[in-house]
Amino acid sequence: MDRISINESQLGIVDGMIDWVRVVDKNNTVLYANKKMREELGEIVGKKCYEVFCTNKNCEYCISKVTIEDGSILKKEASVSGKTYTIISSPIKDKSGETVYSVEVFRDITTEKDLSQKINEKNKKMSEDIRFARNMQIRMLPPKGMYNGLSLDYLYESSESLSGDFFDVFEIDEENTGVYICDVVGHGVSASLLTIFVRQSIRTIAKGNINLNKIMKELHKTFLSLNLDYDKYFSVFLGIYNKTTNEFSYVNAGHNSEPILMNKDNEIALLSSKGYPIANIFDDVKYDVNQIILSVEDKLFLYTDGITEATDDRNQQYGIERLIDVIKQDENILNNLKLSLNEYCKIHKDDYAILMLEII
Secondary structure (H helix, E strand, C coil), X not given: CCCCCCCHHHHHHHHCCXXXXXXXXXXXXXXXXXXXXXXXXXXCCCCECCHHHCCCCCCCCCHHHHHHHHCCCEEEEEEECCEEEEEEEEEEECCCCCEEEEEXXXXXXXXXXXXXXXXXHHHHHHHHXXXXXXXXXXXXXXXXXXXXXXXXXXXXXXXXXXXXXXXXEEECCCCEEEXXXXXXXXXXXXHHHHHHHHHHHHHHHHCCCCCHHHHHHHHHHHHHCCCCCCCCCEEEEEEEEECCCCEEEEEEECCCCCCEEECCCCCEEECCCCCCCECCCCCCCCCCCEEEECCCCCEEEEECHHHHCCECCCCCECHHHHHHHHHHCCCCHHHHHHHHHHHHCCCCCCCEEEEEEXXX
């Protein structure tokens, strides 16, 4: 290494490094190895760089060769004796500025690599679990079709793999059908688990029970028994339809998206009702029960705020007026709504759901 100048203090710094450091020439001969490399590999000075690792030819991609040829700094990963190293090759120039050697730094990244692989495997497993949970959540949605004189259709989209929006239509008894839509705070796994809780609880509590206040009180009581944090709660609009009397009774537990009723003459009304969401900050709940009489061809729309609060590129909300305008077209309503939403909001940041119930 007579054509370059490396002083003793510089060598002392290199010798004290925990990384391997070596210098090779254009013939792949090792001219220098630091203390750490010599301790672990023995005396390697004078050997071909590839001989040090028990091979009989140069690497297919020799970064040292390229570094000496064009003076570039290169990096690659390589496996050495069962360990994984990041190797960085840098040029060493002589006094005239010509690159004559390559200095290589080997950093052991085996632990990081193993950890990264384990994380990737866990992430893969988690992704598979989330896909399974997503499929289960979708399978728990009520089938589209007829329910005691109600025809059901809907749109259901989640901003993530799992949704905090959910709804259900279910039989209470031969005369009465229950319907609800809920919006769980947040997204992802925790929100989706709460939607499952809501579904199973309401179906169990409402079986043979058409007293809406009692149903809501029991739902609230059951939720309190979970002892969740204060930031876990949900809103729900719950109604019961009687196919004989055509009466629709309903309560609203903090659901800020007022259901829309459109009669056969395309006249619009909002089902206004107020109440607290289901949360553990309330010890007791009581709700006003409202009733309306529905007629054949009336359409009832229950939805979440992911629709009305969807924003465009100017951060303007979609709003209830646009939703009503689409509904009043009264032809391919849900398909038209999906097209309208996707055109208005390119990226949906929130889950959304809307179900359409028509009296048949």
